[in-house]
Every structure is written in C-alpha cells, then in structure tokens.
Amino acid sequence: MDEGTNQLIRSAPEMKKEFIMEIAQQEIPNSAETKTVEVSGSVALLEALIAEGTEVIFGYPGGAIMPIYDALYDYKEKLNHILVRHEQGGIHAGQGFARTSGKVGIVFATSGPGATNLITGLADAMIDSTPLVCITGQVFAHLLGTDAFQETDVINITTPVTKWNYQVTDATEIPEVISKAFYIARSGRPGPVLIDITKNAQIQKFDFAGYKPCDHIRSYRPKPIIRKEYIQKAADLINSAKKPFVLWGQGVILGEAEKEFKAFVEKSGIPSAWTILGAGAIPTDHPLNVGMLGMHGNYGPNVLTNECDVLIAIGMRFDDRVTGRLDRYAKQAKVVHLDIDPSEIDKNVQTTVPVWGDCKETLPALTELIQERTFPEWIAKFKEYTEKEVEAVINAELHPGSGELTMGEAIHQLNELTKGDAVIVTDVGQHQMVACRYAKLNKTRSNVTSGGLGTMGFALPAAIGAKFGAPERDVVAVIGDGGFQMTLQELGTIMQSGIDVKILILNNRFLGMVRQWQELFNENRYSFVDMTSPDFVALAAAYGIAGKSVSERSDLNASLEEMMNHKGSFLLEVMVTKENNVFPMVPQGCSVAEIRLK
Amino acid sequence: MSNQNHTEKPAGKQEFNITVYTENQIGLLNRIAIIFTRRKINIDSLNTSPSEIESIHRFNIVVNETEDVVRKLSRQIEKQVEVLKVYYNTNEDVIWQELALYKVPTDIIAEKASVERLLRENGARAVVIRKDYTVFETTGHREETDALIKILQPFGLIEFVRSARVAIIKHSDGFNRKLREFERLEPGEEVSENEYLNNGQRIFTM
Ligand SMILES: Cc1ncc(C[n+]2csc(CCOP(=O)(O)OP(=O)(O)O)c2C)c(N)n1
Ligand SMILES: [Mg+2]
Numbered sequence: 001m002d003e004g005t006n007q008l009i010r011s012a013p014e015m016k017k018e019f020i021m022e023i024a025q026q027e028i029p030n031s032a033e034t035k036t037v038e039v040s041g042s043v044a045l046l047e048a049l050i051a052e053g054t055e056v057i058f059g060y061p062g063g064a065i066m067p068i069y070d071a072l073y074d075y076k077e078k079l080n081h082i083l084v085r086h087e088q089g090g091i092h093a094g095q096g097f098a099r100t101s102g103k104v105g106i107v108f109a110t111s112g113p114g115a116t117n118l119i120t121g122l123a124d125a126m127i128d129s130t131p132l133v134c135i136t137g138q139v140f141a142h143l144l145g146t147d148a149f150q151e152t153d154v155i156n157i158t159t160p161v162t163k164w165n166y167q168v169t170d171a172t173e174i175p176e177v178i179s180k181a182f183y184i185a186r187s188g189r190p191g192p193v194l195i196d197i198t199k200n201a202q203i204q205k206f207d208f209a210g211y212k213p214c215d216h217i218r219s220y221r222p223k224p225i226i227r228k229e230y231i232q233k234a235a236d237l238i239n240s241a242k243k244p245f246v247l248w249g250q251g252v253i254l255g256e257a258e259k260e261f262k263a264f265v266e267k268s269g270i271p272s273a274w275t276i277l278g279a280g281a282i283p284t285d286h287p288l289n290v291g292m293l294g295m296h297g298n299y300g301p302n303v304l305t306n307e308c309d310v311l312i313a314i315g316m317r318f319d320d321r322v323t324g325r326l327d328r329y330a331k332q333a334k335v336v337h338l339d340i341d342p343s344e345i346d347k348n349v350q351t352t353v354p355v356w357g358d359c360k361e362t363l364p365a366l367t368e369l370i371q372e373r374t375f376p377e378w379i380a381k382f383k384e385y386t387e388k389e390v391e392a393v394i395n396a397e398l399h400p401g402s403g404e405l406t407m408g409e410a411i412h413q414l415n416e417l418t419k420g421d422a423v424i425v426t427d428v429g430q431h432q433m434v435a436c437r438y439a440k441l442n443k444t445r446s447n448v449t450s451g452g453l454g455t456m457g458f459a460l461p462a463a464i465g466a467k468f469g470a471p472e473r474d475v476v477a478v479i480g481d482g483g484f485q486m487t488l489q490e491l492g493t494i495m496q497s498g499i500d501v502k503i504l505i506l507n508n509r510f511l512g513m514v515r516q517w518q519e520l521f522n523e524n525r526y527s528f529v530d531m532t533s534p535d536f537v538a539l540a541a542a543y544g545i546a547g548k549s550v551s552e553r554s555d556l557n558a559s560l561e562e563m564m565n566h567k568g569s570f571l572l573e574v575m576v577t578k579e580n581n582v583f584p585m586v587p588q589g590c591s592v593a594e595i596r597l598k
Numbered sequence: 599m600s601n602q603n604h605t606e607k608p609a610g611k612q613e614f615n616i617t618v619y620t621e622n623q624i625g626l627l628n629r630i631a632i633i634f635t636r637r638k639i640n641i642d643s644l645n646t647s648p649s650e651i652e653s654i655h656r657f658n659i660v661v662n663e664t665e666d667v668v669r670k671l672s673r674q675i676e677k678q679v680e681v682l683k684v685y686y687n688t689n690e691d692v693i694w695q696e697l698a699l700y701k702v703p704t705d706i707i708a709e710k711a712s713v714e715r716l717l718r719e720n721g722a723r724a725v726v727i728r729k730d731y732t733v734f735e736t737t738g739h740r741e742e743t744d745a746l747i748k749i750l751q752p753f754g755l756i757e758f759v760r761s762a763r764v765a766i767i768k769h770s771d772g773f774n775r776k777l778r779e780f781e782r783l784e785p786g787e788e789v790s791e792n793e794y795l796n797n798g799q800r801i802f803t804m
Contacts, residue, residue, distance in 0.1 A: 155625055156625070156628060159625065159628055159629055159632060160632050160636065163679070164679045165625070166625075167624075167625075184679055217679065218621070218682070219620070219621050219679065219680050219681060219682045220679045220680075341677070342673060342676075342677075343670070343673035343674050343676075343677050346669075346670075347670060347673075
C-alpha cells in the first residue's frame with residue numbers, strides 16, 4: 001500500500017444508499033426543500049455514473065483513487081467494473097465499448113503512471129471522436145505542485161488530447177462536473193473527457209442533493225444552426241450534377257443517421273464510398289456502395305474522385321490518408337461538405353457549399369429537396385474499375401489457390417462464417433487494411449478500428465470493450481503479430497472476465513506495413529521489421545484460452561469454423577505469406593488518381 | 599468566429615487581432631495557447647483580463663499570419679467548450695493601444711531641458727518621480743513606444759516594459775447583447791450568420 005489514508009473512508013450504510021439511489025432517479029427541483037443526504041465525493045461519483053446509465057467501467061486501482069475503489073466495493077451489484085491489465089488496455093476497452101454501443105465509455109485510473117498510461121487512448125479517442133469519460137485519482141489538493149508521490153500534472157498533459165478536462169478539488173463539485181462531462185463527451189462531435197479528482201475530494205463528505213443531467217452549457221454549442229439556404233444550394237448543386245460522388249465517414253454513425261443517409265443515397269442514386277471509420281453505415285453489398293476510400297482503398301473511388309463534378313462529403317474530415325496529395329485532390333469538383341463541427345469546413349478542402357449541422361437533421365432536409373435520379377453510365381465506370389481491381393489484385397488475394405495463405409483469403413473465409421453479422425475489430429497495419437477492404441459488414445457499428453491515430457495494440461483491448469458494448473454479437477479481433485504483442489496482457493482480462501472474443505492473428509512474421517514501405521520506397525532495406533514471436537497458442541493456453549495455429553489452406557476453413565463455433569474466447573493464428581503487399585496503394589505525395597495496382 | 603473585414607486582403611501575412619470571450623476557467627489559457635504552439639505559430643502579444651461583463655474574460659491575441667490560417671485558428675479556439683465567441687480583425691478594423699513604462703535617472707532629466715520637451719512631444723507622463731529615478735508612461739502603437747526607447751537610450755534609460763496589446767473592434771456592438779443570446783438555448787439571428795451568405799456588412803459569426 002503506497003498510502004495509508006484509506007481508513008478514513010467508511011462505506012455508507014445500506015439504507016442510506018438506497019435512499020440516495022431514489023433521489024438520484026428523480027428530477028431534483030431547485031428548491032430549499034430539496035432533500036439531501038451526506039455522502040462522500042466517491043459515493044456521489046458512483047451515483048452520478050449510475051444515473052447516467054453506466055453499465056461497465058474499465059479500470060485499474062492505485063493509491064490516489066483508493067477512496068473511489070473503496071466506495072465501489074459496495075456498488076458491485078450496480079456497477080460492473082472490469083479489472084484490466086494496463087490502463088492503456090482500459091481506455092481502449094472503453095473506446096471499443098463506445099464504438100459498438102453508441103454510449104459513453106467509462107475508464108478509471110489512478111494518478112501519475114495510471115493517468116499517463118491513458119494518454120495513447122485519449123489521443124486515439126480524440127482524433128476518432130469517441131465519447132469517453134475518464135476518471136483519474138489525484139494526490140491530495142494540498143500536495144498539488146509539491147512533486148508528491150505519483151503526482152503528475154494530468155490536466156496539462158491531457159489538454160491537447162481531451163475535448164474537455166477538469167480537476168475537482170472539492171467534493172461538492174462532483175455532481176455538476178460529472179453531468180457536464182457526460183454531456184460534453186457525447187454531444188456535438190463526441191470526444192474524450194477527463195476528470196481528475198484529488199483524494200481529499202473523494203473522501204470529503206457533503207450534502208448530496210441528487211443528480212441532475214446537464215443539457216446546456218452557455219459557452220458550448222454542440223450543434224451549429226442549420227441554414228435552409230445552404231441545404232437549398234446543396235440540393236441545387238446535386239440536382240444539376242452529372243457525375244456526383246458521395247464520401248461518407250463516421251459522422252453518419254456518430255449522428256445515428258444511418259437510415260437518413262441510406263434514404264439520401266437511394267433517392268439521389270449517387271455512388272457512395274466510405275472512409276474506414278464510416279464502414280458499415282450502409283451494408284457492404286448495398287448497390288450504391290462503391291467501396292473504400294484512401295491510401296489502400298478501392299481503385300474506382302480513388303481515381304474517380306478526380307473525375308466527379310460534385311463531391312458530397314458527409315461526416316468525414318478529408319484526412320490525408322483519404323485525400324493523398326491535397327493540391328491535386330478533386331480540383332475539378334464542386335464540394336458540398338456536411339459536418340457538425342464547423343472547424344472541419346474548409347480545413348483541408350475548400351468547400352463550395354458548407355452544410356453545418358447534425359447530419360441526422362441536415363440529411364432528411366437535403367433528401368427532400370433532391371430529385372430522384374439514377375446514374376447508370378457513371379456507376380458503370382466504377383464497375384469498370386472494380387473489374388480491373390478484381391483482376392489485378394483481389395482475385396490473387398482472396399482466391400490464391402496455391403502457395404502460402406494470404407490475409408485476404410482468411411478474411412474472405414471469415415465472411416462466409418459471419419455472414420457479415422460480426423463486429424470486426426482491427427489493429428493497425430497490413431491486416432487492418434486487408435480486413436477493412438474485405439470484411440463484409442451488414443450492420444452499422446460493426447467496424448472498430450484505430451483510424452486517425454493508427455494505434456498498434458488497440459484491437460485486443462478494444463475487442464473486449466466491443467463485446468461489452470454488443471454482448472449479443474460475435475466479436476472478432478483481427479490483429480498482426482506485431483500489434484498483438486503490444487497489449488497481449490489483456491488476455492488476462494479476457495480470462496478473468498470470462499468474455500467471448502475471437503482473436504485472429506494474421507502472422508506474417510513482420511511488421512508488415514513498415515516492411516511494405518521499406519520494400520517499395522527504401523529499396524528493400526528491411527530495417528528492424530523482422531519480428532520473432534512467441535508461441536501464440538501456448539500463450540493463449542497459459543491464460544486458459546483455447547487456440548490453434550494454421551498454415552495449410554486445407555485447414556483454414558475448418559479452423560475458422562472451430563473458432564467461431566467455440567463457446568468462449570478462441571485464438572486462431574493464421575500463418576500468412578511473409579512478404580505480401582497491400583494494393584491498391586496511393587503512395588505518399590501522390591494524388592488519388594495516381595493509385596497503383598502493383 | 600467573426601471577421602468584420604470583408605474587403606479583399608492580400609494572401610500574405612499580416613497582423614491580426616484575435617478577440618476571444620471566454621468563461622473564467624482555470625486551464626483555459628493553456629488550452630488556447632496550445633492551439634498556436636501545436637502549429638508552431640508564435641503569439642506576438644497576448645492580453646487576458648476580465649471583460650465588462652461579470653465572469654466573462656476577454657483575450658486579445660496578436661499574430662502575424664495569413665487570413666486563412668487565422669480563420670482556422672479562430673475556429674479551433676471557438677470550438678473549445680469554455681469559449682463563447684471569437685472575432686478576428688486586421689489592424690485597420692480595430693483601435694489598439696499598448697502601454698509602456700520607462701525608467702530613467704532623475705538627475706539627467708532634471709539637468710537637460712531637451713529631455714522634458716522630447717517626453718512631452720511623445721505624449722509621455724511621469725508616473726513616479728523619485729530622487730534617483732523617474733518612471734514615465736506612454737500608450738500608443740508599437741512604433742511609437744519603440745521610438746521613445748530610442749530617444750531615451752542616450753539619457754541612460756534604466757528599464758523598459760511594454761504591455762500586451764488591447765484592441766477595441768470598430769464595428770462591434772459589444773458583447774452584452776450577444777451574451778444574452780448565449781444564455782438562452784436558442785441563438786439569435788446574428789449568431790447563425792455566416793460569411794458565405796452575408797458578404798455584406800454584418801458581423802460574421804458561426
Ligand atoms: C504504437 C505504434 N507504433 C508503431 C506504429 C507504426 N506501424 C504501423 S503498422 C506497423 C506494423 C504492424 O505490424 P503487425 O502488427 O505485424 O501488422 P502487419 O502490418 O504485419 O499486418 C507499425 C510498426 C504504429 N502504428 N503504432
Ligand atoms: Mg505482421
């Protein structure tokens with residue numbers, strides 16, 4: 001025990017707690033007669049989490065957060081706390097949960113190293129707009145700034161990677177601050193929020209008047225006002241277009257606007273392509289879904305970006321992995337950009353008509369104003385490019401017939417088993433690009449990946465969270481041999497919590513994506529990308545997780561089937577060809593039209 | 599975020615005055631500062647102080663950048679939860695001042711009548727007169743306060759300090775009315791104005 005102060009905390013008697021629960025359910029009128037009950041800051045925090053509908057907390061205790069953990073001891077029935085093996089695992093699990101459930105992910109960590117271990121996940125959630133509320137313990141307020149044991153300046157360290165953060169030093173602030181935290185995390189463009197609570201505030205008793213959710217902050221406008229004129233202008237542009245092209249991103253999913261989006265696409269008849277975070281918002285096999293954008297996206301969507309006359313971007317942010325060389329990106333096109341975040345408009349690509357607002361509201365308004373059309377010739381062009389890509393790349397990747405196994409055929413065969421209904425969680429690298437390209441997704445919130453930050457080590461913990469967020473669905477984590485070894489300690493979390501996630505390691509014995517770049521751009525100078533791995537199946541076995549390794553084509557299907565049918569978690573290692581490259585590829589510094597097939 | 603200046607500006611860098619209205623919140627200065635430092639943009643001058651409205655702070659930030667960069671910076675600032683409003687303006691759109699203090703040896707000033715004349719010509723006032731030194735104050739633009747340094751240097755200028763810039767926006771109606779719009783849930787007409795629609799005179803706001 002690094003500090004001996006936790007004996008100061010006494011858990012509230014049962015009866016008192018029931019009473020708090022009751023008042024927490026009610027809307028508390030702001031009157032003098034408001035009933036209050038004396039509780040500690042820690043109890044107020046847990047009551048606030050319950051009032052916000054928290055189902056699961058991913059966390060790790062330590063000295064500065066001990067009062068909260070002590071209070072949690074009495075809340076075991078009401079709050080499901082999952083003990084992770086590393087705080088980075090905790091926050092990625094929170095992200096996975098948020099991505100599949102659409103709710104706010106909750107993460108606990110202690111001060112100092114506990115809090116700094118959250119940074120990668122915060123940065124990831126920030127850039128991928130994932131709603132999180134992270135609670136960190138902090139040293140006693142009177143010790144702030146004294147280099148106390150496990151003191152770090154968490155607020156300043158996390159400022160660039162949080163949508164909002166706040167340090168609580170007085171327990172009376174807790175109900176209001178937590179309600180603001182949830183409101184900010186999930187409203188507008190979602191993002192991670194961190195609340196740092198000093199130990200004295202966790203212990204301090206105060207008169208708790210119940211929990212009131214926040215629905216307005218004076219200085220914060222989650223959604224810009226919708227301007228009808230712009231919707232009209234956008235509709236006019238779309239109605240006059242000959243070769244319109246829709247690009248959609250995660251905004252459609254975050255805005256829960258999948259239905260509205262589908263209606264728009266179907267009425268407009270416009271071919272539509274997705275960013276990797278937008279994948280699944282309409283099904284993979286929807287006739288107007290023409291594929292994936294970006295560096296390893298499909299051939300047609302990339303080339304034809306530079307041929308369309310009107311580009312309609314919906315809830316996406318023109319990341320450089322999507323645009324390639326910006327000064328040669330869609331220069332011929334007029335651009336309509338729908339986004340909830342006004343700072344995204346004109347950030348990378350100059351917009352002709354900006355449509356600020358929540359796409360759940362702007363899309364139906366736009367759909368109403370557009371004509372019902374079809375673009376057979378234009379869509380035929382996409383088909384032509386698809387055929388070229390199938391011939392040059394896809395056939396060899398999905399149906400190699402002979403030689404070593406490929407990543408693509410593993411994903412292709414997985415599709416046959418999942419039928420497109422599973423949640424696919426991916427790590428970062430070649431396997432990620434292959435999984436995003438080829439995984440069949442029938443439903444929204446089926447693709448969980450680290451898009452903006454490209455965080456290796458994301459998939460295993462995110463899959464744990466994804467399963468908690470969608471317990472009725474199959475969750476398959478597709479991970480590289482490299483990335484798996486960044487957070488494999490979370491096998492312990494899987495073991496202890498007994499959850500069911502399928503782990504598919506695509507082992508090419510390389511840091512494949514880096515190797516690919518070294519092959520293509522550094523004249524085969526393979527500098528520190530050769531990766532020796534442990535016996536993954538034995539490793540899984542050490543955690544009581546069933547597993548298998550497969551390297552023969554004749555065994556692949558049966559092994560995948562065994563994994564999917566297995567009751568409980570299962571690790572399947574697929575030994576794939578060592579030096580395959582992911583194509584097509586838009587090399588860095590090239591325009592999307594310069595995409596290479598080999 | 600607002601730009602009251604609708605005349606076409608050359609694309610080159612120039613001084614912009616960014617005015618930010620915020621809640622009074624610990625940590626917000628850092629949140630705003632890192633928007634600049636992350637992009638390796640130097641803040642030339644920064645003033646923060648309570649505004650005429652209780653609990654609302656006003657930042658004046660000066661940068662030398664292109665309008666495109668300043669617009670993007672302003673949008674990033676306005677995105678912060680505790681920021682109410684951001685305006686950016688060129689120097690022509692604002693009345694601005696900086697305050698400067700000069701400490702000089704009293705004996706030299708007393709000896710040389712020319713110094714007194716120079717000080718008067720430069721609008722300087724004595725704030726403190728002691729036996730050993732005198733402190734003068736001027737307000738003005740950078741060149742003006744700079745000019746007086748040069749003038750006083752030969753007379754044994756001991757110490758000099760200049761404040762950050764404060765700027766009043768020529769075309770604004772102040773913030774009181776706008777704040778009322780923020781306090782209601784529904785923003786007023788002007789708040790939903792934007793540059794594409796109104797290339798005219800009105801303040802551009804998101
Ligand atoms: C934390 C982190 N470190 C480094 C990288 C750079 N990086 C991107 S892909 C990659 C290789 C990944 O190798 P592996 O997990 O085996 O996947 P593969 O590409 O072989 O499928 C590396 C090192 C990263 N994205 N994240
Ligand atoms: Mg690998």
